[in-house]
Amino acid sequence: MSVESQGAPGRTPKRSTLLDVARRAGLSHQTVSRYYRDNGEGLKAATKTRIESAIAELDYRPNLIARSMRTRRTGRLAIVLPGGRALHPTEFLNAAAELAREEGFTVEMVGYDGDAAERLGRVLELADWGQVEGVLSISPLDGVDRRASSVPIVVAPEYDDDMRALRNLADGDTAAEIIEHLAGLGHRTFLHIAGDLRWTSARNRRRVYQETIDRLGLTSYGIVDGDWSAQSGFDAVMGLPVGSGVTAIFAASDQVAVGVVRAAWRRGWKVPDDLSVWGWDDQELSRFAVPAISTVTVDRELEGRFAMRRLVAAVRGEPEPLEEPSRKTVNRLVDRESAAPGPFAGQPLPRRRSAR
C-alpha cells in the first residue's frame, strides 16, 4: 500500500473563480456562467473565445459545490452494496457507475452493515439530507415502504413481484428451460435448492421451478431454501435420504451447485452419472470445476447499466426505459458437464396436466 500525501502544509493554491475569469475576460460573471450553462450558445464568437482563453490561462474549473448549492441539485446517486452471501458483482458496479458518469451523475457508495432496516435507514437519511437524488440498491430492501423516501429508489437487479408481467417472465423462462431441458434428458424427480428468498430472483426461480414441475407432470422431491452459498447446497444434498429418487438438482446459483457436487461426491454419487446438477451465473470457477457446472450465462454489465439507467430516468422524471436487448439474449443456458441423461432417457414426458 502506498500513500502520496500532497498538499504540503500551508499550501493554498487559491483556486480561481468565475469572477476571476470574468474579470480577466473583461466580461460580467453572468456571461461566463452562461458560457457553462449553454455551452457557448448565445454568445458572440469573440466573447466565447475571450472566455475560453481566460479559463485556460487561469486553469479555472467551476466549483461544483457552489453550483450545487445554488441549483439545489447534487448530481449524486447512491448505490447500496450487497452484504451477506450474494454474488460479488464488480462488473455490475462498474457498469452502473459508468452509466451514471455518462449521464452526468456521480455515485456514492453506501456500505452494508446490520440488517436491511438499518441499511435502509442509512439510505433514507442520505436522501432526506438532500445529499443524493436517487438510490440504487443491490440488496433487497425487504419490508420497506419506499414511498416514504423523498427520492426515487431502485432495487436491482431484481424485479418487484408486481412487475412480474414485464420482466420477470424472462428470468422465469430461463428457469423453465432448465427444467424442460433436464426432463428432456430423461429426468423425472427433481430437487430445487433456492437462493436467499429475500431476493426476488430467488423467489422467482423457486416459483417457476414449481410451476414447471407441475405443468410438465414431473415430480419434485422438494425445495430447500438456501442462501446462495455453496454450504447451503452441500447441506441440502447431505440431508437427502437414500432412495429419494432425485436424479436432477436445480441449484439457484453456481455457488450452490459446487456445494451440491461436493456433497454428492462425499456420498459416493457420481455427477453427472448418478445426479445431474444445473447452476446459474456462469462464474469462471464453475467452468473449471470438475465436472464443469452446467449453468446460465448472465450479463452483469448489461444488468448494471440497465439498473442505473432506470434510476437515472426516475430521477429525471422520465418514463421507464424499456429493457435494452431482450432478456433472452442475456440469459442463455450453457450445458457443460454436470448434467447427463437420466433414467428415463428417450422416453416421452408424462402426459401434461390438463388445465382445469
Place this chain on the structure above:
Amino acid sequence: MSVESQGAPGRTPKRSTLLDVARRAGLSHQTVSRYYRDNGEGLKAATKTRIESAIAELDYRPNLIARSMRTRRTGRLAIVLPGGRALHPTEFLNAAAELAREEGFTVEMVGYDGDAAERLGRVLELADWGQVEGVLSISPLDGVDRRASSVPIVVAPEYDDDMRALRNLADGDTAAEIIEHLAGLGHRTFLHIAGDLRWTSARNRRRVYQETIDRLGLTSYGIVDGDWSAQSGFDAVMGLPVGSGVTAIFAASDQVAVGVVRAAWRRGWKVPDDLSVWGWDDQELSRFAVPAISTVTVDRELEGRFAMRRLVAAVRGEPEPLEEPSRKTVNRLVDRESAAPGPFAGQPLPRRRSAR
C-alpha cells in the same frame, strides 16, 4: 426491479434552515451553528434544550452542501473499483465504506473502464475539481506519478515496492511458508503461476517464491506469469511438458488453483497424488471444490478497513497508522486436500545454499 418515484411534481417541502431554527429558539443563527460544531459544548443547558426542541419541531437537518461550500471540505473520498480479472472484493468495499462512514466521510465510487491511465485521469480530475479529499484505488495505478495529485492517493490492498520492509514481508512470509510446507512434505521441484504483475502482491509472491526456492536449495521448473484467472492456471499446466518433474504448484490465487486442478485432471494427473497445488484467498468455492484447495485465508474486511484508515489518516495529515492486528493472524495457511506428501517425503531438505 422497482421504482418508487416520490416527489410529486411541484412538491416543495421547503426544508427549514439554520436561521429558521434560530428564530424559533429565539437565538442567533451562530449559536445554533455552534451547537452543531461543538455538539452542544459551551452552551447553557437551557439554550441547548431550546435548540434541540426547535430542531425537532422543524425537522431540521443541516444542509451539507452549504456547509461544504463554506468550510471548503467535502468529506468525500473516492474509491476506484478494480476492473479485469482481479478478485471481487465486496467485503473489502463494504468494510472500507463503513470505516469511512464511521470517520465522517462519504465514499464516492469511480468505475473502471479503459486502461490505468484513463482511469487515473478520471481520479485526478475528481481530485482537482475539489470534489474529493482523497482517493483509494483498488486496482494498481501503474506508472502514475501520484505526486501530481493534489490529494492523497492510497493504493490498496497492495504495498509499494519501497514499503516492502514495513509490510510486504508479512505477505512474503506467508508465501515462504507455503513453499517450506510443501518442501517439508517432500516436494523438490516447483512451479509458480503468478498473478497479474501489475499488482504488487503478485510481484511480491513471485519474488518470495524465487527467494525461498533458492534459500532452501529447491528446484523451480519455472514461473508462469498469469492474470489471476482460472484460465491462466489451466493454460500453464496444459503447457507443461511431460517429465518436467514438477510435483508441486504454488498458484497465486484460488482461482488459478482451480484452473490448475482441472488441467491436471485433463492430463490424467491426480491431485494431490501426482501433483500438489496450493492457492491463496480461501474463496468459498475452492473449499467445496473436489479436491478442496489448500490455500491461505485472508481477512478482506480487515484489509478494507485498514486501507481506508490509512487514507483517512493521510487526508487528515495524521501519521500513518500502524497495521492493526499483526498480519500473521490474518494470513494463515489452511491445508485442505490439494496438497499431499511428495516423492521425497521423509527425507531431509538438501543442504541450504551458503550465502556468498
Place this chain on the structure above:
DNA sequence: GTCAACATAGTGAACGATCACTATTTTGGT
C-alpha cells in the same frame, strides 16, 4: 431614419452554512 423585435451582456440578490469578530452575561475573589 425610425422603431419594434431580437440578440447579447450586465446587475444585484439569493442559496445556507461558517468565520472572525464583537457584545453581553456570569462568575467568583476581594
Place this chain on the structure above:
DNA sequence: ACCAAAATAGTGATCGTTCACTATGTTGAC
C-alpha cells in the same frame, strides 16, 4: 458591592455559483 476574567451569545461578511431581472447593442421592415 465591585470588577476583571471567563463563559455565552450575537453581528455581519463571505464562500462561488445561478436566478430573475434589467440594460444595452443590432437587425431589418417600413
